[in-house]
Amino acid sequence: MTIVTSLYVHVPFCRHLCNYCDFYKQKFDKPHAQREEFAAYLRSSIERHESIMREQSAQWAPLQTVYFGGGTPSLWDVEGAKIWKGMFPLATNAEVTFEVDPGAWTPEGLTAWEEVGVNRYSVGTQSLDAEYLRILDRAHDRDETFKLLRHLAGKNFSVDFLLGAPQGLKNRDVINELEELLSYGPKHLSLYILQPAAGYKLKAKIPDDEITSREYLAVSEYLRSRGFHHYEVSNFALPGFESRHNLRYWHGESVAALGPTGTGYFAQGPERAYRYKWKPGRAEVEIENLTLKELELEKLYLRLRLSEPFRIDDFTGVMDFEKRLESWQKRGLVLRLDNAWQMTPAAWVILDSLLNELFSAATT
Ligand SMILES: C[S@@+](CC[C@H](N)C(=O)[O-])C[C@H]1O[C@@H](n2cnc3c(N)ncnc32)[C@H](O)[C@@H]1O
Ligand code: SF4
Structure with missing residues (x-):
């Protein structure tokens, strides 16, 4: 019997489709209708998921970790929190993470999500430099990021940053950006090296591996000097603030998934595992039994x-x-x-x- 206490939920809406991004998402241009449609899709996926769990002898227990990833979960807003309320029981000390785009959130939305258990945020910052935010085709500006970071003061939040950005008119000073960022008190940072989608129009401006490697090693050294533990290739945390949810993936433990293209994994003992990936827009999965x-x-x-x-x-x-x-x-x-x-x-x-x-x- 596999006991499942972790869940990833992929929320596929985006206010703007960033030109480098390869994740499955839809432009969020009919908010009410899209939220309703997503709720209906989720309900039918949950039914399908229950049948997968029966077939695989898996059983829910109160969730220890939940991760709402995107797309842009913060666009789900107050309406989404109402839909989510009571769907899955949470353990008392559960870690519940919610991704927020600095240009696509409301204070009421975050409060509503905290009321249904969210206690950790992941902020899609990417850069704090105005020129590099433009180069990265982000729809938010520096001031919107600072507004969100001030709103999150004192809370448990992580920040996403992109390294290896296409070269601009001036050299990017990521350490300077990180220094400014740390004054807002993030407990965790994820720094990803840009891997653009096929046909990316700025491909020729992407720095070579040697430059990106130097940037990566410099940020690692800097964040470690500021007390962050470089605990995974792309992840840094103050002691005790590592992502419990992602550690479950990395330790090969069971994590269920819902939402288009979400991938779930059931550990079935030392010699067997079952993986399923939701087909975009359908309450159906592709299955992989691992040898x-x-x-x-x-x-x-x-x-x-x-x-x-x-x-x-x-x-x-x-x-x-x-x-x-x-x-x-x-x-x-x-x-x-x-x-x-x-x-x-x-x-x-x-x-x-x-x-x-x-x-x-x-x-x-
Ligand atoms: C799936 S996105 C969701 C977060 C949110 N939509 C945002 O962009 O602010 C999670 C993170 O993946 C990273 N990411 C997205 N596209 C990427 C790419 N092509 N290469 C490397 N990292 C990428 C970004 O840092 C982003 O914050
Ligand atoms: S990077 Fe984030 S906001 Fe941009 S298109 Fe991808 S999922 Fe949406």
Whole structure:
């Protein structure tokens, strides 16, 4: 029996469709009708989800973590909170995260969502530089971000930032942006390297890997000097403020999903897992039953993204794993601890090539 206590909900509305973005979303131009339509879609997906859970011997327990991701959940506003109310029981100390776009929220909406359990926000800041906000095709400006950050003062909030932005007229000073941002008291930051959608018109202006790697390592060093723990490739937290929800994915634990293109995962013991992905706009899923080999590779892939130390015997399928780790240690990419190994930001910056090396050596 799989007990499910985590849920991701994908809310697919956006006020403006940013030109780099590859996530499934719809332009939110008929608010009332779109909210109603989404509510009806969610109800039928929940019915379908119940049948998946019966087939897979999975059962809900009060939710420990919920994540409303986008699109732009803050556009769901007061009406969405009313629809959501009472749909899923929450555990008393649940972490409930809600993504907010600085240009698409209302104070009443956030209050209504807090009343139904939201206690953590993720703010789609991306940059604090006016020129780079324009280059990134964002619909919000600096002042709108500051207004939201002031509204969230004293609350538990995270901030999303994009690195590797197309080059503007002046060089971007991300450290300066982060310094300004930290004065608002975020407990957590996610810094993603831009991976634009196909056909991105500013592709030629994207900096090369060497420049982006320098930017990534500089922000890592800066945030660590300000007391943030670089606990996952793209994520930084003050102690105790790591995303409990995302740690469940990275630890290979069960996380259910609802909403178009949301992906759910049921861990079914050491040798089996079931993954389902919602088909856009339909209450139907694509299914993947993971084989033992796929599970082992995925466990390795996820584990190496975290700063938590790992042991060689946690992974059985990689040939000469210890020799490879020793060679990485000589290159300053991993640390050798007493009985374990630990990844560093220098390894994460070339993670794809390190994973290729390991995956080609995976045997089982
Ligand atoms: C799915 S978006 C939802 C958040 C919200 N819609 C926003 O943009 O403010 C979550 C985060 O993914 C990141 N993101 C979106 N498109 C990306 C891309 N093409 N490459 C890297 N990160 C991206 C952004 O930092 C964004 O805040
Ligand atoms: S980046 Fe966020 S706001 Fe922009 S289109 Fe994608 S999901 Fe919507």
